[in-house]
Amino acid sequence: MLTKRDIRADRARGGALDHPLAALDERLSHLVPEWMSSWPVLDGHLGAFTPPADVEETDDAYIVEVELPGFSRDDIEVDLAGRVLAISGERKEKERVGILRRRTRVTGRFRYEVLLPAVAPDADVAAGYDDGVLVVRVAKSAADRPRRIPVH
Numbered sequence: 001m002l003t004k005r006d007i008r009a010d011r012a013r014g015g016a017l018d019h020p021l022a023a024l025d026e027r028l029s030h031l032v033p034e035w036m037s038s039w040p041v042l043d044g045h046l047g048a049f050t051p052p053a054d055v056e057e058t059d060d061a062y063i064v065e066v067e068l069p070g071f072s073r074d075d076i077e078v079d080l081a082g083r084v085l086a087i088s089g090e091r092k093e094k095e096r097v098g099i100l101r102r103r104t105r106v107t108g109r110f111r112y113e114v115l116l117p118a119v120a121p122d123a124d125v126a127a128g129y130d131d132g133v134l135v136v137r138v139a140k141s142a143a144d145r146p147r148r149i150p151v152h
Helices: 004-012 020-037
Strands: 053-057 061-067 076-081 084-091 108-115 125-130 133-139
Touching: 053 108, 061 084, 076 125, 076 133, 084 133
Parallel strands: none
Antiparallel strands: 053 061, 061 133, 076 084, 084 108, 125 133
């Protein structure tokens, strides 16, 4: 009986087993990672994804940049509750005419949350979306801004 250990050992020696199971194992070793990459998992929820994002702190604001190529402004929601900035939305599956041979683009809902260090209740918040990048700017309150203290 041919085992997975036999197949791996033969591959390590540079051989190619002439056996149907070896061919199947070779094909599966390529298919499974491709299949898994087409179903991103976030917190155990199949189909959800988290877009790439950067969070930057400047002297006067927190700036969050989220990459959302292919989204329309209507598909994006930005909420600020206390110190939690939540960005969510949905990339809808487009209608296809032909046969989909390979999928690497992710569709479905996404949610990105960031806990900001400090946010004033009346913080000035602005969001802009251009060239597939959402930029959210949350202004710091005067009390949270750094200030230079003179030394006497």
